[in-house]
Amino acid sequence: MGGYLSSWNKSDPAATGMALEKAKEIVSNDPVVVFSKSYCPYCTRVKKLLRQLGASYKVVELDAESDGSHIQSALAEWTGQRTVPNVFIGGNHIGGCDTVTEIHRGGKLVPLLSQAGALAGPAA
Numbered sequence: 001m002g003g004y005l006s007s008w009n010k011s012d013p014a015a016t017g018m019a020l021e022k023a024k025e026i027v028s029n030d031p032v033v034v035f036s037k038s039y040c041p042y043c044t045r046v047k048k049l050l051r052q053l054g055a056s057y058k059v060v061e062l063d064a065e066s067d068g069s070h071i072q073s074a075l076a077e078w079t080g081q082r083t084v085p086n087v088f089i090g091g092n093h094i095g096g097c098d099t100v101t102e103i104h105r106g107g108k109l110v111p112l113l114s115q116a117g118a119l120a121g122p123a124a
């Protein structure tokens with residue numbers, strides 16, 4: 001059985017493996033990474049919070065990437081989380097919008113961002 005319909009959106013271990021390598025490389029190269037979907041309101045909320053805090057962050061919009069569904073599967077295998085936003089800070093998996101918001105409420109988000117080097121230093 002061939003054709004694009006038979007492969008559409010089905011699990012593809014090789015592609016997921018390659019997507020995992022790619023996701024790990026992105027996460028190790030950027031202090032803050034948000035795997036997102038452009039239409040996702042929770043993603044918008046997280047990106048807005050990070051922007052308001054003055055953090056620099058990398059966004060990967062999975063719905064705009066040709067291998068986005070493979071990256072999503074790879075993230076699910078790696079982190080146990082399939083939903084977006086899927087946020088990493090300092091190379092560590094943090095979670096989604098609820099978790100990031102909760103961490104911020106507890107006063108721990110800014111220190112995490114700072115430790116990861118995502119915040120500009122204090123003005124001289």
Ligand SMILES: N[C@@H](CCC(=O)N[C@@H](CS)C(=O)NCC(=O)O)C(=O)O
Binds near residue numbers: 083
């Ligand atoms: N409680 C989650 C909600 C996230 C959520 O429901 N995201 C939706 C998109 S708006 C999702 O990932 N749905 C599954 C999918 O898009 O594959 C959070 O705080 O991040």
